[in-house]
Amino acid sequence: MEFKTVVFYVLAAVMVFAALRVITARNPVHAALFLVLAFFNAGGIWLILQAEFLAIMLVMVYVGAVMVLFLFVVMMLDINVDRLREGFWGYLPVGAVVGAVMLAEMVLVLSGPYFGLDNMPEPPMAGAGYSNTRALGRILYTDYVYPFELASLVLLVAMIAAVALTLRKRKGTKYVNPSDQIAVKRADRVEVLAMSAEKE
Structure with a gap:
């Protein structure tokens, strides 16, 4: 070996x-x-x-x-870990069935004619100017460009959904409008008071 x-x-x-x-x-x-x-x-x-x-x-x-x-x-x-693990063992049969199905699929795929260990040739040695990053980019943006764009759209939708789910207005939050701050005038902020001097 x-x-x-x-x-x-x-x-x-x-x-x-x-x-x-x-x-x-x-x-x-x-x-x-x-x-x-x-x-x-x-x-x-x-x-x-x-x-x-x-x-x-x-x-x-x-x-x-x-x-x-x-x-x-x-x-x-x-x-609270104890609360999270309340129904853990209840899902064990379903998880075991799903795991067994996935294991059977992997065994069938890897033992096939394309992925069999006996039929797998030794990968050729890379030359001096070979770059696997360049080869990966070439394959990714030519042969698999549509699945790549579809995956990027799915990730974009997931990111927007995560922002939308966590964005909520709270009652006690103070909010400042930037346009109101910019449009303010001196007379609105500064007030000069005429006060008489104090007498002893």
Whole structure:
């Protein structure tokens, strides 16, 4: 067995363990940290597959930005974990059925003629001027341009929906109209009072 295969199996095993701990950990902070571990192992698998750009983007975007945001939100909110886990075991049969179906689909796809490990040729070595970022961009914006634009529209709709759902007017909030501040005149703000001097 080659060293690359051993590294792949180690990274895959750690990633599966971390993914299982994400959904079984009782502490939300520990679950987020296990998700960070899963992302790091996924980045290592991308490096083995010679996709350095995807590995760096996965670590920088998800671990460096999204997971830090998750950790701040989880640590700042007062989450009642016991209340969240009240109906956890009630959904276990449905989750097990869905997981079994997904596992069967993955086994059927990976054991097919296109993804079989026996039929998979060794990837060709890249030349001196090869850039996988350029190749990824060329494929993404030529062959898969319509799915890419559709995914961007879905993300845009999700972002607008998140803003619309969280935007609510509160009764105790003080609001200042900037146009009223700009249109104000000196006479409206300054008032000179004529007062007589005090006598002893």
